[in-house]
Structures are given as C-alpha cells and as structure tokens.
Amino acid sequence: MTGVFPSSRGQGMNRAVAISVSSALTLSAAGCSRAPTFNILGSFFPSWILCGVLGILLTVAARLLFVRIKLEPELSPLILVYPCLTAFFTFTLWLVFFS
Amino acid sequence: MPDIDTDPKRQHLGRIVSISIIAGALITGLLVVGDTNKYPRTDDAEVFANFIGIAPQVDGPITQLAVQDNAFVKQGELLFQIDPRPYEYTLEKARSDLATLEGQIVDQRRTIASQVSAVGAARANTDSAAANVDRAAAAVNEAKASVANTQAALDSANAELLYQTNNFHRIEPLLAKQFVTVDQVDQVRTAVTARQQAVQQQRSQLLLAEAQVQSAQAAYEQTKAAQEQSHAQLGQSQHSVLTIDPLTAQRAGRAAAIRTAEYNLNNCKVYSPFDARVTNLTISRGAYAHTGQQVFTLIDTRVWWAVANFRETQLHRILPGMHADVYVLSRPGVKYDGVVDSVGFGVRPDSTLVGTFTSSGLPDVQRSLNWVHLATRFPVRVRINAPETEPFRLSESAVVVIRGDERAK
Numbered sequence: 001m002t003g004v005f006p007s008s009r010g011q012g013m014n015r016a017v018a019i020s021v022s023s024a025l026t027l028s029a030a031g032c033s034r035a036p037t038f039n040i041l042g043s044f045f046p047s048w049i050l051c052g053v054l055g056i057l058l059t060v061a062a063r064l065l066f067v068r069i070k071l072e073p074e075l076s077p078l079i080l081v082y083p084c085l086t087a088f089f090t091f092t093l094w095l096v097f098f099s
Numbered sequence: 100m101p102d103i104d105t106d107p108k109r110q111h112l113g114r115i116v117s118i119s120i121i122a123g124a125l126i127t128g129l130l131v132v133g134d135t136n137k138y139p140r141t142d143d144a145e146v147f148a149n150f151i152g153i154a155p156q157v158d159g160p161i162t163q164l165a166v167q168d169n170a171f172v173k174q175g176e177l178l179f180q181i182d183p184r185p186y187e188y189t190l191e192k193a194r195s196d197l198a199t200l201e202g203q204i205v206d207q208r209r210t211i212a213s214q215v216s217a218v219g220a221a222r223a224n225t226d227s228a229a230a231n232v233d234r235a236a237a238a239v240n241e242a243k244a245s246v247a248n249t250q251a252a253l254d255s256a257n258a259e260l261l262y263q264t265n266n267f268h269r270i271e272p273l274l275a276k277q278f279v280t281v282d283q284v285d286q287v288r289t290a291v292t293a294r295q296q297a298v299q300q301q302r303s304q305l306l307l308a309e310a311q312v313q314s315a316q317a318a319y320e321q322t323k324a325a326q327e328q329s330h331a332q333l334g335q336s337q338h339s340v341l342t343i344d345p346l347t348a349q350r351a352g353r354a355a356a357i358r359t360a361e362y363n364l365n366n367c368k369v370y371s372p373f374d375a376r377v378t379n380l381t382i383s384r385g386a387y388a389h390t391g392q393q394v395f396t397l398i399d400t401r402v403w404w405a406v407a408n409f410r411e412t413q414l415h416r417i418l419p420g421m422h423a424d425v426y427v428l429s430r431p432g433v434k435y436d437g438v439v440d441s442v443g444f445g446v447r448p449d450s451t452l453v454g455t456f457t458s459s460g461l462p463d464v465q466r467s468l469n470w471v472h473l474a475t476r477f478p479v480r481v482r483i484n485a486p487e488t489e490p491f492r493l494s495e496s497a498v499v500v501i502r503g504d505e506r507a508k
Contacts, residue, residue: 033432035428035432035434035498036426036498037426037431037498038431039431044428071109071113071116073113074113074116074117075116075117076114081117083124084125087128088120088123091124091127091131092123092127095131099138
C-alpha cells in the first residue's frame with residue numbers, strides 16, 4: 001500500500017462522481033416529464049420508495065468501495081454514516097429525477 | 100494494519116468523508132423538504148368530470164334508442180325517443196277544445212245580441228206604457244169635465260123644475276075661479292112632471308158621469324201599474340243579458356293547454372345537452388321511461404378536472420389560478436398542464452363528527468383519543484388544459500404537482 005494509490009483512487013472516485021452528477025443534471029435538464037409514481041402489477045408505488053431502494057443499493061455499493069479502498073475503518077460513527085449515505089442517495093435521486 | 104490505522108492523512112480523509120456524507124444528507128434532506136413545501140404534490144388524485152343522469156320529462160315506452168353504451172354524443176344529438184302518440188292525441192284534444200270554445204263564444208255573442216234586442220223591445224214597451232198613462236190621465240180629466248157638464252145640466256133642470264112648480268102653484272088656485280082651463284092646469288102639471296123626470300134623468304146622468312170618473316181613475320191606476328211592470332221588465336231584461344267574459348277568459352287556459360301539450364310532445368325526443376359520453380346504459384328499446392327517473396348517465400366531456408386531496412397544511416400554498424402538472428397514471432409518460440380552479444371548503448373525514456348528536460340527543464364524544472392526529476385533506480379542483488380529444492376517464496388515478504404561478508412547460 002502506497003500513499004499514491006488512495007489519492008489516485010480518490011481522483012477516480014471524484015471523476016466518477018463528476019460524471020454521475022453531470023449525467024444526472026443532463027437527465028433532469030432534458031425534462032424528465034414522467035409521473036412520479038410507478039405501476040408494478042397494478043399497484044402504484046410512489047417515487048420515493050424507488051429512490052429509497054436505489055439509495056440502499058448504492059450505499060451497499062459504496063460500502064464495498066470503501067472496504068476495498070480500506071477507508072471504512074477511518075469512517076465514524078458508522079451507524080450514522082451509512083444511514084446518512086442512504087438518505088443522501090435517496091434525496092439526491094429524488095431531487096434529480098422527480099423534483 | 101497499524102501503518103494505515105495511524106496514517107494521519109487517511110484519518111483526515113475519513114473524517115472529511117464522514118462529515119461530508121452527514122452534511123450532504125442534511126442538505127439534500129432540507130432541499131427535499133423545501134421542494135415539497137414549495138411545490139405541493141399528491142398522488143391521491145382522480146380524474147373527474149361533471150356528469151348528469153339523463154331523465155325524460157314524459158312517461159312512456161322508449162321507441163327509439165339512438166345511442167349505445169360508452170358512445171360519444173355531440174350536443175343536440177338525439178339520445179332516445181318516447182312513444183309520442185298519446186301526446187299527439189293530447190295536443191289534438193287541446194286544439195279541439197280551443198276550437199270548441201271559439202264556437203261557444205260565437206254562439207254566446209248571438210245570444211247576447213238577441214238579449215240586447217229584447218232589451219230594446221222592453222224599452223219600447225215602457226214608452227208605450229207611458230203613453231197609456233198619459234191617455235188614461237186625459238180620460239180621467241175628460242170624465243171629470245163630463246161630471247161638471249152633467250152637474251150644470253142638473254142645475255138647469257132643477258131651475259126649470261122650480262119655475263114649472265112655481266108656475267103650477269100659481270095657476271092651480273086660478274082654476275077654482277075659472278080663470279084658467281083644466282087643460283091649462285093639466286098642461287102645467289104635466290110640464291112639472293116632465294121637469295121632475297128631467298131632473299131625475301140628469302141626476303142619473305151625474306151618477307153615471309161620476310162612475311165614469313172613477314172608472315177612468317181606475318184605468319189610470321192600471322196603466323200606471325202596467326208602466327211600472329214594463330220598467331221592471333226592462334230592468335230584468337237588461338240584467339239578464341249574458342256576458343262573454345266567462346268564455347273569453349277561458350281562451351288563455353285553453354291556449355296554455357295547447358302549449359303544454361306541444362311541450363310534452365317535444366319532450367318525447369330527448370337530446371344531449373352537451374358533448375358527452377354515454378355511461379351506464381343498461382336498457383334496450385321498449386323500456387318504460389318514467390318522468391324524472393334517470394335512464395342512463397352522461398359524462399360532460401367538455402371540461403376535465405383532476406380532483407386532488409391536499410393536506411390542510413398545504414392549502415395556504417394553493418391558490419386558484421396556479422398552474423399544476425397533472426399526470427394520468429394510465430399514460431404515465433404524458434404531462435398535462437392544469438390550472439387550480441378552486442379549493443374545497445368542507446369534508447367529513449371521520450365517522451364521528453364534532454357536534455354530532457346521537458339518538459339520545461347528546462353529543463357523541465369518545466373517551467379514546469389519538470395522540471397523533473392526521474392532517475385533514477381537502478379536495479382541490481385542477482382543470483386540465485387538454486384538447487377534447489384526450490381520452491380521459493372519470494375516476495382515473497392521477498398525480499398532481501402544484502407549480503405555483505410559473506407556466507408549466
């Protein structure tokens with residue numbers, strides 16, 4: 001483990017965030033005019049449930065990433081960080097796609 | 100891995116990431132709250148249109164049913180027809196009633212004319228009676244003059260009798276001394292007797308003349324009575340002249356009966372009052388339609404609304420005239436522009452109402468109480484700006500997002 005690796009990883013992560021944010025902005029700018037409700041076999045689910053599920057999945061992915069870059073031990077308190085990360089993803093997705 | 104654990108740079112990075120994650124969650128959470136406050140939204144909404152139950156205004160069997168269930172009808176299009184024959188007959192009867200009345204009026208006019216003529220005759224009778232009265236009065240005067248005349252003749256006869264009697268008394272003593280002959284005395288006696296007869300006759304004449312006066316008086320009274328009778332008859336005939344008003348006053352009523360019959364006849368055909376969709380049509384030709392009883396339903400397709408229930412805490416942000424995005428869930432990819440028409444002013448959220456009185460006459464107040472109250476929701480009518488060709492359906496699920504005054508694209 002060298003000191004370069006995390007920093008290069010950090011730059012990669014920043015680039016990934018930048019790409020995802022820009023694509024999200026593009027999507028929202030494109031005017032996603034869709035009903036904020038999803039029909040699943042005749043039941044209408046509100047958009048925030050979908051965002052919440054996606055947020056959990058993204059948090060799981062983020063945790064895998066943190067473990068891989070061995071950043072997780074530095075995060076604290078974990079019981080607050082991961083729920084907040086889930087909430088952050090959920091809110092962001094909602095703001096980008098359904099606001 | 101003590102080197103990593105003790106790496107201050109990594110510790111620093113971990114702290115930054117932790118803090119930024121928590122801060123990001125807080126910031127985005129606040130943004131979400133702000134956004135939902137600024138643009139209230141609800142998925143408790145339904146597409147709505149006004150609808151009416153179409154009902155005939157006359158009774159009868161439906162002879163023609165021109166529409167089918169779920170069909171689209173334009174304003175003024177024929178919906179169904181009720182058997183018009185009874186109403187045609189009623190109209191004919193009403194017309195004939197009016198014609199009868201007109202005939203009665205003509206007849207009555209003739210009767211009145213004849214009664215007016217009778218009044219003229221009665222008036223002539225009174226004139227004639229007046230003339231009779233005058234004549235009888237003249238006869239009375241004439242009889243009275245005749246009485247005076249007879250009286251004068253009686254006086255003259257009495258004077259003659261007195262003269263002859265005196266003459267006789269003068270002559271009779273002269274017979275003893277033979278100054279006059281017996282014949283002369285007899286002559287004078289006869290003259291006295293004749294004068295006495297003449298006086299008797301004149302008395303009788305006077306009685307007769309007086310009787311004639313009374314008779315003329317009685318005739319006068321009779322003619323007076325006849326005059327009064329003729330006056331009374333004139334009054335009677337004048338009062339017995341009929342008036343035409345009771346018949347002419349019926350004209351308006353008969354004409355109204357005709358118009359009512361025409362109205363009912365026209366109502367045998369029922370037309371669509373607006374552009375509409377036929378719904379709940381479950382009958383066939385031949386069904387008996389009752390007045391005021393709905394046959395099927397028409398949905399007014401000219402204006403569609405989304406009726407969205409918003410929490411009472413959001414209502415102050417929703418004003419009539421604001422624009423809104425309306426999504427209809429049968430076509431989730433299409434966004435419609437809507438305008439808030441009005442906000443509801445009353446709902447009945449719970450079965451137990453404040454101030455409800457039970458059968459015992461006392462307010463119904465429960466002991467149990469919810470610690471957490473749910474916000475009451477009120478219906479907001481959002482008019483959907485869409486062409487009439489859009490296939491909306493009543494009670495479709497919808498989502499409404501209020502966009503404030505900004506024009507939705």
